[in-house]
Amino acid sequence: MASAGGRIDPADKSDERSEEPKRGIGRRRFLTFAIAAPTLAVGGYVGYDATDAEALPSLPQPADLLDLGDVITLASRPTAWTMALRVETDGTVVFELPRAESGQGITTAVAMLVAEELDAKLSDVRVELADATPGLLWNQFTGGSTGMRTLWEPVRQIAAATRGRLVTAAAKRWGVEASALTTRDSAVVAADGRTLGFGALAVEAAATTAAPVTGLPKDAKNYKLIGTPTGRVDARDIVTGKAKYTMDIEVEGALATVVARPPTIRGAVVSVDDTAARAIRGVVAVTRIDSGVAVSATSFDVALKARDALKVTWKDGPAVGLSDTNVRSKLRSAVAPLVVPGLLSSHLDAEFDFAFVPHAPMEVLNAVADVRADRAEVWFPCQSPIVAQNEIARVVGLPVDKVTVHVTRAGGSFGRRLFWDPALEAAAVSKKIGKPVRLMWTRQDDTKHGRMRPASHHKIRATHLLGDVQAFEHRMAAVETDLKHGFGEIVSASGAAVSGPADGLLFFGLSATCPYNFGVVTQVLSEVPMPVPTGSWRSVYSANLRTAEEIVVDELAAKLGRDPVKFRTQMLKSARVKAVLAKVAAEGQWGKAMPAGWAQGVGVHEEYRSATACLVEIDARDPKAPRVTRATIAVDVGLPVNPTGLKAQMMGGLMDAISTVLQAGVHIDDGRVREGSYADFRYARQKQAPIKLDVFVMPPSGRPGGAGELGVPAAAAAVANAYARATRTRPRSFPINF
Amino acid sequence: MPTYRFSVNGEQVAVDVPADTPLLWVLRDHLGITGPKYGCGVGVCKACTSHMDGSAVTPCTVPVSDCQGRKVTTIEGLADGDDLHPVQEAWLTEDVAQCGFCQPGQIMAAAALLKKTKSPTDAEIDAIENVCRCGTYCRIRDAIKRAAAAM
Numbered sequence: 001m002a003s004a005g006g007r008i009d010p011a012d013k014s015d016e017r018s019e020e021p022k023r024g025i026g027r028r029r030f031l032t033f034a035i036a037a038p039t040l041a042v043g044g045y046v047g048y049d050a051t052d053a054e055a056l057p058s059l060p061q062p063a064d065l066l067d068l069g070d071v072i073t074l075a076s077r078p079t080a081w082t083m084a085l086r087v088e089t090d091g092t093v094v095f096e097l098p099r100a101e102s103g104q105g106i107t108t109a110v111a112m113l114v115a116e117e118l119d120a121k122l123s124d125v126r127v128e129l130a131d132a133t134p135g136l137l138w139n140q141f142t143g144g145s146t147g148m149r150t151l152w153e154p155v156r157q158i159a160a161a162t163r164g165r166l167v168t169a170a171a172k173r174w175g176v177e178a179s180a181l182t183t184r185d186s187a188v189v190a191a192d193g194r195t196l197g198f199g200a201l202a203v204e205a206a207a208t209t210a211a212p213v214t215g216l217p218k219d220a221k222n223y224k225l226i227g228t229p230t231g232r233v234d235a236r237d238i239v240t241g242k243a244k245y246t247m248d249i250e251v252e253g254a255l256a257t258v259v260a261r262p263p264t265i266r267g268a269v270v271s272v273d274d275t276a277a278r279a280i281r282g283v284v285a286v287t288r289i290d291s292g293v294a295v296s297a298t299s300f301d302v303a304l305k306a307r308d309a310l311k312v313t314w315k316d317g318p319a320v321g322l323s324d325t326n327v328r329s330k331l332r333s334a335v336a337p338l339v340v341p342g343l344l345s346s347h348l349d350a351e352f353d354f355a356f357v358p359h360a361p362m363e364v365l366n367a368v369a370d371v372r373a374d375r376a377e378v379w380f381p382c383q384s385p386i387v388a389q390n391e392i393a394r395v396v397g398l399p400v401d402k403v404t405v406h407v408t409r410a411g412g413s414f415g416r417r418l419f420w421d422p423a424l425e426a427a428a429v430s431k432k433i434g435k436p437v438r439l440m441w442t443r444q445d446d447t448k449h450g451r452m453r454p455a456s457h458h459k460i461r462a463t464h465l466l467g468d469v470q471a472f473e474h475r476m477a478a479v480e481t482d483l484k485h486g487f488g489e490i491v492s493a494s495g496a497a498v499s500g501p502a503d504g505l506l507f508f509g510l511s512a513t514c515p516y517n518f519g520v521v522t523q524v525l526s527e528v529p530m531p532v533p534t535g536s537w538r539s540v541y542s543a544n545l546r547t548a549e550e551i552v553v554d555e556l557a558a559k560l561g562r563d564p565v566k567f568r569t570q571m572l573k574s575a576r577v578k579a580v581l582a583k584v585a586a587e588g589q590w591g592k593a594m595p596a597g598w599a600q601g602v603g604v605h606e607e608y609r610s611a612t613a614c615l616v617e618i619d620a621r622d623p624k625a626p627r628v629t630r631a632t633i634a635v636d637v638g639l640p641v642n643p644t645g646l647k648a649q650m651m652g653g654l655m656d657a658i659s660t661v662l663q664a665g666v667h668i669d670d671g672r673v674r675e676g677s678y679a680d681f682r683y684a685r686q687k688q689a690p691i692k693l694d695v696f697v698m699p700p701s702g703r704p705g706g707a708g709e710l711g712v713p714a715a716a717a718a719v720a721n722a723y724a725r726a727t728r729t730r731p732r733s734f735p736i737n738f
Numbered sequence: 739m740p741t742y743r744f745s746v747n748g749e750q751v752a753v754d755v756p757a758d759t760p761l762l763w764v765l766r767d768h769l770g771i772t773g774p775k776y777g778c779g780v781g782v783c784k785a786c787t788s789h790m791d792g793s794a795v796t797p798c799t800v801p802v803s804d805c806q807g808r809k810v811t812t813i814e815g816l817a818d819g820d821d822l823h824p825v826q827e828a829w830l831t832e833d834v835a836q837c838g839f840c841q842p843g844q845i846m847a848a849a850a851l852l853k854k855t856k857s858p859t860d861a862e863i864d865a866i867e868n869v870c871r872c873g874t875y876c877r878i879r880d881a882i883k884r885a886a887a888a889m
Binding site for chain 2: 242
């Protein structure tokens with residue numbers, strides 16, 4: 001990696017990964033090929049003459065060399081120094097974090113970095129979510145598990161430089177050499193034991209320009225906090241009910257607002273009779289907006305009652321005529337053709353289908369907006385506030401600098417809050433009625449009109465000879481993922497691509513890899529546009545991609561008479577993945593005897609410069625109500641900043657896996673989402689969670705990789721494989737019990 | 739409209755709302771008590787779980803007319819001043835929360851369970867149906883067992 005502030009040359013990365021392409025395709029061309037793939041139907045890298053390949057091991061794939069996180073880090077780097085850390089006179093250290101906090105624990109991890117480098121008490125550090133700050137350019141985006149990857153260097157450097165200033169100020173005050181001073185517990189300490197709290201030095205430190213002591217981050221061997229298991233900094237607020245979410249914020253006069261929405265996806269209002277609704281005491285306004293009819297009232301009970309009293313005539317949405325069956329057939333016909341002829345060699349073919357899955361965060365979508373003639377103020381949880389601010393400004397007809405976007409804590413996201421639809425609705429209503437509003441989607445709104453992980457179809461062919469896999473072809477077709485939340489602009493800003501394929505194919509090329517030496521590996525995505533709302537869902541393409549592949553790996557092992565763990569160990573490319581697999585096999589007692597109807601299953605995944613393996617035990621005696629009873633996970637994120645938070649992310653990924661593989665998804669019936677709440681979108685409950693979970697964090701090495709999305713793909717694969725072994729079936733359609 | 743009188747977190751309140759007004763909105767929008775969260779409005783996600791006369795209820799499905807003369811406790815009223823309830827302490831020790839949105843309801847469900855049963859079995863813990871979309875269930879189970887041991 002290049003040093004701070006320097007430019008990271010993508011070509012440097014390949015030197016860390018030893019495998020030089022052996023054939024006539026050089027690294028650079030390789031990258032070029034990946035990043036500027038020429039046609040819409042091609043993602044990842046293809047173009048090899050598959051018959052020309054006896055080559056083992058597999059060549060490195062584009063995402064091995066330059067992945068999504070590298071791109072986002074590159075894009076964020078130019079403005080890294082504009083992030084704000086301030087020391088207040090009461091000793092509080094405040095860092096304005098240009099990221100979203102939706103439970104992934106970035107505020108705690110960043111507070112730890114700041115406290116570490118400042119030698120401040122963690123309790124003195126307050127991490128606030130920064131308002132939308134256009135000057136940060138691409139350094140105010142939360143996604144792709146890039147939080148710690150993008151913040152690791154700049155936050156520590158900013159904190160270290162701040163420490164340097166505080167020490168300099170103390171040296172001046174005391175008239176001593178700065179080099180003789182140390183820092184501890186939010187104070188500068190002199191050789192004779194005198195101390196000066198950071199707060200007492202705040203004003204003088206602000207006037208200091210150059211620090212005579214090092215302003216460089218600590219050597220890793222001196223870490224006291226980084227790497228230490230640490231509870232969330234806001235845990236007490238959460239357990240006492242004091243933590244404020246958007247609908248808990250008091251904005252004077254803000255009217256409770258809900259929206260009557262059409263029965264079909266993106267249907268439209270034809271006419272509305274609001275006589276009965278307006279007659280209800282407490283109703284203040286009924287407003288037509290693009291997405292439906294908004295009712296604003298003095299409280300939500302009144303707004304909901306009035307919404308139900310509206311008589312609205314709707315026009316069908318563009319998805320009418322679309323149902324699960326024709327979604328599937330469209331996807332099936334869209335997959336790119338396989339290249340290796342099936343007749344000429346031993347091969348294993350498999351096809352898979354995955355249903356739509358809503359994000360369904362616990363906190364429904366919502367926003368508070370106060371739009372006046374000359375300015376607007378909006379509060380909502382948001383992963384891409386700068387893009388949102390621009391969109392809000394456009395909708396309310398104000399210059400961007402007159403629109404303030406406050407980023408609030410999110411009650412979950414999983415990718416959903418990359419988009420800002422509720423903020424646009426709230427702003428539109430507030431502008432029309434001239435009053436502040438707090439607009440909330442209901443759970444029904446969220447399930448029936450929210451965004452979804454796209455349904456996908458997968459066709460895989462593994463060609464093998466004498467126990468080796470010669471070719472591994474994966475053709476994925478997915479409903480197009482809406483990435484219009486600034487992703488394409490970020491990639492352009494990173495300099496990694498000037499022009500290229502559609503966003504989804506680019507994203508796929510930057511994230512899809514196969515961790516095995518399977519000869520010639522080709523992974524190709526075809527995206528199919530459909531008139532349904534989609535969005536990145538925790539791990540984006542990887543969950544379905546890797547689940548399908550890991551099932552095939554198990555089936556290949558069985559066909560070749562090999563143990564699934566031993567087969568993987570032999571075929572895996574990277575030592576890190578082998579190590580996490582060995583860890584779960586040992587700790588989870590791989591291969592132990594299980595009663596009939598029970599089985600173990602494994603899966604591995606490598607992405608975000610991290611690696612993980614998952615081993616689960618499933619009780620599938622009742623195949624319609626299986627339960628994962630035990631899970632063992634090993635995770636290598638390079639340097640784990642907060643092992644407690646990291647383990648939490650892996651646990652969450654596991655629950656997403658259990659849910660989406662076994663039982664949770666949504667159906668499309670003639671342009672409508674069938675499900676309406678957690679009653680029928682069956683996200684796992686306590687009774688589906690393993691009784692025993694062990695997460696092992698591998699010893700620290702290098703720098704932090706990504707963690708937030710890492711847990712889903714390996715766990716999904718492990719659950720599917722365990723179910724297959726327990727029931728002696730070959731699962732092909734997910735969720736299995738749907 | 740009739741006036742309904744009941745206690746919330748030890749304080750007497752009187753509200754003047756229609757009989758079918760859900761307790762959740764009475765708490766949140768009329769009394770400014772925002773600990774109980776809206777997650778579904780139909781008693782399924784249970785994010786709003788609070789106590790009525792010591793038992794767990796979902797205020798989104800309890801009409802205010804059922805509250806007359808009763809004792810309602812929300813997450814804000816669980817601790818004894820600055821002294822946290824053992825369930826809250828266990829939640830901190832296990833670092834259960836992720837996004838935190840469902841946690842007031844989870845904690846109130848766990849506290850109600852421990853009131854009924856001193857040391858709940860895994861099956862009794864499994865019967866808690868509160869949704870946690872972040873998937874913190876394993877830590878919830880550990881925290882309930884820790885709290886049971888502490889109590």
